[in-house]
Amino acid sequence: MALDGITLSKLKLELQDALTGGWIRKIYQPRNGLVTVNVWGGEDYTLLVSCGDDFRIQLTELDFENPEEPPPFTMLLRKHLSGGKIARVTQPRGLDRIIKISVDKKKESGAEEKIERKEVYVELMGRNSNFFLVQDDNIIGTLRDKQSRTRDTSPGGTYELPPDQNKANPFELKRNEFYELAQAENPLWRNLLNGIAGIGPTLAKEIPTRAGMEPDQQNLSESQLKALYRAAEDFFNELSVDNYEPIVYQEEGKPVEFSPIELESFSDKKGLTFTSISKALDHYYKARETSFETLELREDVEGTIKDELDRVKGALKNVRNQLKQSENREKLKKTGDIILSNLGQLKKGMKQASINDPYNQGEKVEVDLDPSLTPEENAEKYYERYKKLKRGKEKLEKRKKGLKKELNYLEKLKERYEDAESQEELAKLEGVLKEKGYIDEDLGSSSQEQEGGPKEYWVKGYKVMVGRNARQNDELVRDASRDDLWFHVRNYAGAHVVVVTDGRPDRVPEEVIVKAAQLAAANSKARNAGQATVSYTEVKYVDKPKGAKPGLVQITNENTINVSPGEVIS
Numbered sequence: 001m002a003l004d005g006i007t008l009s010k011l012k013l014e015l016q017d018a019l020t021g022g023w024i025r026k027i028y029q030p031r032n033g034l035v036t037v038n039v040w041g042g043e044d045y046t047l048l049v050s051c052g053d054d055f056r057i058q059l060t061e062l063d064f065e066n067p068e069e070p071p072p073f074t075m076l077l078r079k080h081l082s083g084g085k086i087a088r089v090t091q092p093r094g095l096d097r098i099i100k101i102s103v104d105k106k107k108e109s110g111a112e113e114k115i116e117r118k119e120v121y122v123e124l125m126g127r128n129s130n131f132f133l134v135q136d137d138n139i140i141g142t143l144r145d146k147q148s149r150t151r152d153t154s155p156g157g158t159y160e161l162p163p164d165q166n167k168a169n170p171f172e173l174k175r176n177e178f179y180e181l182a183q184a185e186n187p188l189w190r191n192l193l194n195g196i197a198g199i200g201p202t203l204a205k206e207i208p209t210r211a212g213m214e215p216d217q218q219n220l221s222e223s224q225l226k227a228l229y230r231a232a233e234d235f236f237n238e239l240s241v242d243n244y245e246p247i248v249y250q251e252e253g254k255p256v257e258f259s260p261i262e263l264e265s266f267s268d269k270k271g272l273t274f275t276s277i278s279k280a281l282d283h284y285y286k287a288r289e290t291s292f293e294t295l296e297l298r299e300d301v302e303g304t305i306k307d308e309l310d311r312v313k314g315a316l317k318n319v320r321n322q323l324k325q326s327e328n329r330e331k332l333k334k335t336g337d338i339i340l341s342n343l344g345q346l347k348k349g350m351k352q353a354s355i356n357d358p359y360n361q362g363e364k365v366e367v368d369l370d371p372s373l374t375p376e377e378n379a380e381k382y383y384e385r386y387k388k389l390k391r392g393k394e395k396l397e398k399r400k401k402g403l404k405k406e407l408n409y410l411e412k413l414k415e416r417y418e419d420a421e422s423q424e425e426l427a428k429l430e431g432v433l434k435e436k437g438y439i440d441e442d443l444g445s446s447s448q449e450q451e452g453g454p455k456e457y458w459v460k461g462y463k464v465m466v467g468r469n470a471r472q473n474d475e476l477v478r479d480a481s482r483d484d485l486w487f488h489v490r491n492y493a494g495a496h497v498v499v500v501t502d503g504r505p506d507r508v509p510e511e512v513i514v515k516a517a518q519l520a521a522a523n524s525k526a527r528n529a530g531q532a533t534v535s536y537t538e539v540k541y542v543d544k545p546k547g548a549k550p551g552l553v554q555i556t557n558e559n560t561i562n563v564s565p566g567e568v569i570s
Contacts, residue, residue: 003056003124005095005198006170006239007260011058011277012099013242015089018045018059024084024103029074030064033144035131037077039086049122051129051143053299054285057099057122059278062286076141080118080133081105087117093161094169095198097124121159134159145511154510156562167197170236178232179225187216188228202257202265207232209265246280247271255284297426301417301433308438309410311461315502316403322503323396329389334359335367336382339375346375395481399502455523459515462508463500466523470551472496474544477553482540485513487520488553490533490560494524496551498539505538514563521565534561 003011022041029035033052039045048060070078084105092100101120106113118140121132130153131143139152139159146153151160168177173196181195182188193204205215211231213224220228238261249257249269257266258280274280339346342355349371357365369378413429420426438458454476455466467473473496477486480498483505487497497520501508517534526532541557 002200004200012091019086022086024081027077028066029071055124055129058281170196189215246274246277258284312407318503319400332382332386336379339379348374459512462512465498467496473551480539484539486539486542487536489521489524489526492525517561517563527565
C-alpha cells in the first residue's frame with residue numbers, strides 16, 4: 001500500500017507527540033532518497049524520511065548503515081538544522097501527502113542571539129517524492145533533483161505547494177457530490193480515487209468491497225449508489241476516530257499490505273496489529289527491505305538504460321538530419337565554378353546575376369551574390385561554405401558511426417537487464433553502467449583524469465568536459481561543436497567547461513546546466529566562495545581573439561547562473 005493522505009494524517013499525530021519540542025542531534029543519509037534524523041525529546045527518536053519507491057515518513061527503530069562520507073545534502077541539513085528545536089509538525093493542506101516540520105535554531109548576530117526558522121517540506125508523491133529545506137519561502141536545498149512542469153522546485157527558487165487537486169473531503173461527503181463522482185466513466189474504485197481526497201488505491205477498493213460490490217464495477221443502479229454511500233460514510237467515520245489499531249497483512253509469512261484499520265478486502269490474509277503506524281511500517285519494510293533494494297536497483301538500471309537509449313536515438317536522428325542538410329554542398333562548389341567561368345559578366349555591387357552554366361551548355365543559371373564582394377571573392381565564399389560542409393560531413397559521419405556503435409552496445413545491455421533475475425546480476429550491470437559513465441553518482445572519477453587529458457563527467461547522459469589548464473581550455477573550445485554549451489565562472493580565473501549537446505542545446509535539462517556550472521565554479525579560484533556567477537552560452541558565440549593569451553576568449557549572447565561551488569553533487 002502506498003502511503004495515503006489519511007494514513008499520513010495519523011502518522012502526523014505520532015510525529016507531533018514524539019518530536020514537538022525535541023532537539024535535532026544527528027542527521028544521516030544511508031542511501032539515495034533516504035534520510036534519518038535523530039531527535040532528543042526526553043528520549044531518543046529517529047525520524048525516517050524516504051523519497052524513493054517506498055516513499056514515507058515515520059518514526060523508526062530500524063538500523064541503517066551510513067556512508068563514511070556524508071553526501072552534500074546531508075551536510076547542508078546538518079548546517080541548517082543540527083541543534084535546532086522542532087517547533088511544529090503539520091500537514092499544511094488538508095489530506096495532501098505533505099508534511100511540514102518547522103525548526104527553530106539560534107544564530108549569533110553580533111552581540112545578539114537571533115532565532116531563525118527553517119521549514120522542512122516532505123512531499124510524498126510517488127516518483128515525484130522530495131524533501132525540501134526552506135527558509136523564508138526560499139528553497140535552500142532538495143534531496144532529489146526533480147524538475148516540475150508546474151512550479152520552480154530548484155534551490156534558490158520560491159517554495160510553493162503542489163497544485164491543489166480539489167478533491168472532496170472524505171469526512172464531509174455530500175450525497176449528491178458522491179453520486180456524481182461515483183458514476184464517472186471509469187471503474188468504480190478509480191472514480192473514488194480520483195474524486196476523494198486522502199485515499200489511495202487500497203482504501204478506494206475497500207469501499208466497494210464493504211458495499212458488496214466489485215471494485216471495478218460500472219453503471220451503478222440507484223440502490224447500489226445508496227449502499228455505496230452508506231459504506232463510504234461508515235468507512236470514513238471509522239477512519240476519523242483516534243482509537244485505531246494499525247494492521248499489517250501477511251501472506252506466506254511475507255507482508256503484503258498495511259492499513260490504519262482492518263480491511264474486509266484482505267480478510268483472507270493473516271493480520272498482525274501494532275500500537276502505532278510507525279511500528280507497523282517498521283515491520284512491513286524490515287521484512288521487505290531486501291526485495292525493495294532489488295526493486296529500486298532494477299528500476300534504476302532500467303531507467304538509466306531507457307534514458308540512454310532515448311538520448312542516443314535522438315542524437316542519431318539529429319545527425320542524420322544534419323547529414324541530409326549537408327547534401328547540397330556540391331551545389332555550392334558548382335556555384336563557385338560558375339562564377340569563376342563568368343568573371344567577365346560580373347562586377348562588384350551585383351546582388352544577383354543570370355549567367356552561363358558551364359555544366360549545362362546553352363542554359364542560364366541564377367546566382368546570388370554579395371554586393372560588397374568582388375566576383376572572385378564571391379566565388380571564394382561559396383568554396384569556403386562547401387569546404388566547411390565537407391569537413392562537417394566528415395565529423396558527422398564519424399559521430400554517426402560512434403552513435404550506432406553505442407546504440408548497439410546499449411541494446412545488448414538492455415538484453416542483459418531483461419535476462420537478469422538476481423540482485424547480484426543487477427548489481428553487476430549497474431557496475432558496468434557506472435564504469436561506462438552512464439550513471440553519474442561519482443563525478444570525481446574519470447579515466448581521462450588519470451591520463452592527464454581534460455576531465456570528463458557524465459551528467460544525466462550528457463558528456464561534460466573540464467579543461468585542466470589554459471592550453472586545454474583553448475582545445476576544448478576549438479574542438480567543440482558550435483551547438484555545444486560553454487561555461488566559465490565570472491570574475492575569476494578558472495576552467496572552461498563544455499557540455500556536448502549533439503546539436504540540441506535547447507534540450508539540455510536544467511539540472512545538467514546547474515551541474516556544469518557547479519563544475520566550472522569548483523574548478524576555479526571561486527571554489528571557496530559561498531556563491532559564484534557562471535556565464536554560459538553556445539560555443540558559436542565564443543571567440544578567441546587573434547594573438548590572445550591561452551585560455552582567453554570573448555563571448556556574446558551570454559547567460560548567467562548563480563551556484564554554490566561546494567555543492568557539486570558526487
